[in-house]
Amino acid sequence: MQIIQKLQRIALYQCTPLREEFLNRTLAKTIESLKDCTEDGEYAVYGTIKGVDGGADWFIPTCRCGSEVIPRNGFYYCSDCKKCVVNVIPRYRIKARVNDASDSATFVIFESLGCLLLHKSCSEMLKLSEGVPVGCEQPDVFKQMLLEKSFIFKVEVKTANNNDFEPFYNVIDICFNDRIIAKFMEMHSSFFSPQTDKIIGYSTDGKTNRWQCIVLRKEFDCGLC
Numbered sequence: 282m283q284i285i286q287k288l289q290r291i292a293l294y295q296c297t298p299l300r301e302e303f304l305n306r307t308l309a310k311t312i313e314s315l316k317d318c319t320e321d322g323e324y325a326v327y328g329t330i331k332g333v334d335g336g337a338d339w340f341i342p343t344c345r346c347g348s349e350v351i352p353r354n355g356f357y358y359c360s361d362c363k364k365c366v367v368n369v370i371p372r373y374r375i376k377a378r379v380n381d382a383s384d385s386a387t388f389v390i391f392e393s394l395g396c397l398l399l400h401k402s403c404s405e406m407l408k409l410s411e412g413v414p415v416g417c418e419q420p421d422v423f424k425q426m427l428l429e430k431s432f433i434f435k436v437e438v439k440t441a442n443n444n445d446f447e448p449f450y451n452v453i454d455i456c457f458n459d460r461i462i463a464k465f466m467e468m469h470s471s472f473f474s475p476q477t478d479k480i481i482g483y484s485t486d487g488k489t490n491r492w493q494c495i496v497l498r499k500e501f502d503c504g505l506c
């Protein structure tokens with residue numbers, strides 16, 4: 282009994298920050314209102330991944346320092362380290378096309394969150410893709426793990442990007458927890474049309490999201506969120 286109580290206390294401790302972050306600390310927005318933002322900031326947006334833009338452009342070659350390297354005279358060059366890089370590390374830069382009831386936008390998912398979503402590092406994913414026939418620019422696993430999946434994305438708005446014809450938003454965090462997602466929907470019901478509610482019902486009832494919360498975020502289902 283003491284062990285169970287201890288686990289519940291640990292679960293509460295670990296789960297509450299996530300709930301706080303996505304439900305209380307971060308201002309919620311629809312994609313349409315995100316595009317109307319005139320101030321830089323971080324916002325929580327619920328949406329469904331409908332595709333990955335850019336064909337084979339779902340990863341970037343990087344230096345050990347984390348910066349993107351550029352091809353130069355047959356080598357890769359890191360402008361931050363100011364040197365040629367021999368051991369280039371591939372990292373995710375997935376340009377996900379995300380829809381909600383109001384609009385759609387490109388959300389850019391980088392290495393750490395890409396690993397959470399796909400359960401593999403970018404290097405591992407590239408090895409898996411070696412056997413893929415020419416012309417298939419994106420691994421099959423994208424369809425299974427990304428497409429039609431709905432999450433709350435915490436995204437960063439940089440008004441400088443709004444000058445682009447199609448702005449993009451870097452993803453800072455993703456909430457997989459179906460109870461937090463359900464609460465988010467309840468708190469912001471005006472964001473969602475009846476059609477979207479149908480998609481959300483499917484998504485939040487799925488066991489996958491809860492499993493991802495527990496396994497990937499190494500958090501327990503505390504029963505409160």
Ligand SMILES: [Zn+2]
Binds near residue numbers: 345347361
């Ligand atoms: Zn570097």
